[in-house]
Amino acid sequence: MSPMGASFALLVSSLLVGSPSAQPQPEVVHEWTFVDYVWPDEESRIEALQNGDYIPENCAITGLKVYNGDIFVTTPRWKPGVPAALSRVVDGVLAPYPRWELQEIGNCHAFQFVQSMEIDALGRMWIIDTGRAEGFNYSEPCPAKLRVWDIADERFIRMHEFPSSVVPPTNFLNDIVVDLTEEDAYAYITDANEAALIVYRYRRDESWVARHEVMLPTPGAETIIINGVEFSTNTAIDGIALWNSEQVYFCPLTSFELYSIPTEILRNETLATGNLDDYIIEHPQRPSQADGMVVVGDTLYFGSLAENAIYSYRVNNSYEMVARDDVTMEWVDTFAVSDGYLWFTTNRLHLFFLGQLAEDEPNFRIMRVPL
Ligand SMILES: *[C@@H]1O[C@H](CO)[C@@H](O)[C@H](O)[C@H]1NC(C)=O
Ligand SMILES: *[C@@H]1O[C@H](CO)[C@@H](O)[C@H](O)[C@H]1NC(C)=O
Ligand SMILES: *[C@@H]1O[C@H](CO)[C@@H](O)[C@H](O)[C@H]1NC(C)=O
Numbered sequence: 001m002s003p004m005g006a007s008f009a010l011l012v013s014s015l016l017v018g019s020p021s022a023q024p025q026p027e028v029v030h031e032w033t034f035v036d037y038v039w040p041d042e043e044s045r046i047e048a049l050q051n052g053d054y055i056p057e058n059c060a061i062t063g064l065k066v067y068n069g070d071i072f073v074t075t076p077r078w079k080p081g082v083p084a085a086l087s088r089v090v091d092g093v094l095a096p097y098p099r100w101e102l103q104e105i106g107n108c109h110a111f112q113f114v115q116s117m118e119i120d121a122l123g124r125m126w127i128i129d130t131g132r133a134e135g136f137n138y139s140e141p142c143p144a145k146l147r148v149w150d151i152a153d154e155r156f157i158r159m160h161e162f163p164s165s166v167v168p169p170t171n172f173l174n175d176i177v178v179d180l181t182e183e184d185a186y187a188y189i190t191d192a193n194e195a196a197l198i199v200y201r202y203r204r205d206e207s208w209v210a211r212h213e214v215m216l217p218t219p220g221a222e223t224i225i226i227n228g229v230e231f232s233t234n235t236a237i238d239g240i241a242l243w244n245s246e247q248v249y250f251c252p253l254t255s256f257e258l259y260s261i262p263t264e265i266l267r268n269e270t271l272a273t274g275n276l277d278d279y280i281i282e283h284p285q286r287p288s289q290a291d292g293m294v295v296v297g298d299t300l301y302f303g304s305l306a307e308n309a310i311y312s313y314r315v316n317n318s319y320e321m322v323a324r325d326d327v328t329m330e331w332v333d334t335f336a337v338s339d340g341y342l343w344f345t346t347n348r349l350h351l352f353f354l355g356q357l358a359e360d361e362p363n364f365r366i367m368r369v370p371l
Contacts, residue, residue: 026310026323026369029343030092031362035059035075037083038095048083055081060352061364063116064345066338067123067151071366072097073345077105077113078353080135085111086127089366098154105133108142116175116334118187124157125149126187128173141169146176146187146200146207160200166209167191167198175292175334177242179263186267188240188248195236197250199266210261210272214280217254224289224305224350226330231350241293241300243315247281249300253291258283258302258313286319287311291349294335294342296371301342303332310344310369323369328362341368 034056039045048054058081063074071089075082084103087094096103104110113130120126127149131142144167148158167173172193179186185202195215200207215237222232235253242248247260265271265279288306295301300313301322309324310332323329329346336343346365348357357363 023322024370026325026329026344026367028328028365028367029071030089030366031328032061032092032364033358033360033362035061035364036093037087038090038093040100052081054083055079057357058082060347060349061345061366062333062347062349063114064334064343064366065117065119065125065336066341066343067119067125069339071343072117072119072125073366074114074116076115077133077135080133082133085114085129085133086117098149105136106138112142115173118176118178119151120178120180120185122180123151125151126176126178128176128189130171130173131169143167144169144171144173146189148202158202158205160205160207162198162207166207168194170194173198174238175240177240177248179242179245179248179267181245181267186263188242188263188266190237190240190250192236192238192253195252197237197240197248197261197266199269199272201267206269208269208273210266210276212276212280214257214259214282215250215252217252218257221252221254221256221289226306226308226350227326229350229354229356231354233353239290239293239302241295241302243295243300244298249283249293249295251286251290251293251302253289255289256285256287258286283313283315284319291332292334292344294337296337296342301335303329303344305331308332310342328365328367337371340371342371343368 058079059075061073065072084096086097088097102110112133117127127147129145131144143161146160150157171191174190174192176189187200189198197210217234238253240250249260260281288304290302293302308326308329311319312322331349333345348363351357
């Protein structure tokens, strides 16, 4: 839309950086032109290809977490033909996780649309579900949910159906961080359609919603130019990261801004649902729009979409480019931290939505760089 947003991004980035400092370059752990799944048998795969339950070019990897050597990914159901919402990567193929029966579209006991999950220090996977797979005609959409899965025990230990006053059927639950406190646990979840920050309190199984105008898309930041391809989006609060159990960083995808808010405010329902003007902290503008974010120690990492790059940010310091690759790092999406590595997915989401994914070279990657 506004070419000013894009040229501004380029200007700022050229002021802020040059090229990444002499740091180890990211390595590709897995890459795919199109992903495939571990099917019960070859016949089910052929049948799914024939009846449209599996349309390879419609399956985009976004969410990523790594735990005890296992790599977990999500393939959101933005388009029809995505057979599983959540998987574990086994020999380069996506094994529906925890099992096939939990992937059934139209069955509200199963996953419908999972964009992200988080794994906490106690080995529990917190999985968000918008409640509706695109392209499926629900008689009634499933309620948006937060499920907590114990990885070692292989069982769900919590299933929270969000009230529609907190998460309406039109939601896009996008990303999640988990805050373990001494006596409780909280999840903070971005809703990119409703421009809202959802708070879930584990012990009392309650949720509430925080809103502020900075969670809306920033006018003028709609256009992203990636390797010469123009892509426009109008996406509200999306990336989220938790610093030291104290500050929740967030940003709309359509924005150059970065904000944070104290967890102390979000955990208090009265304060969180009130006027947040006095609590929101504005950080310096970033060089480009960003999708996922993560905090490691006291450093925030985020992708820089127009630059195929990753930046670091230490609170109250400047942004610094830590990695860039115009070939392998188109659309840095989600981050994970494990085994001394910063892991991330890159997925050419702009080409996915424009219907321009490559047929003969990798579109989707899982990468990592030593911390
Ligand atoms: C969806 O289902 C409803 C109710 O069964 C039906 O009236 C409607 O025509 C369906 N729409 C499509 C696009 O199939
Ligand atoms: C929430 O904040 C209000 C206003 O500061 C305070 O009165 C209240 O005690 C807090 N609630 C909790 C549970 O801490
Ligand atoms: C960052 O700067 C702000 C404004 O000067 C200050 O209030 C805040 O305490 C600083 N944060 C850190 C972590 O230094």
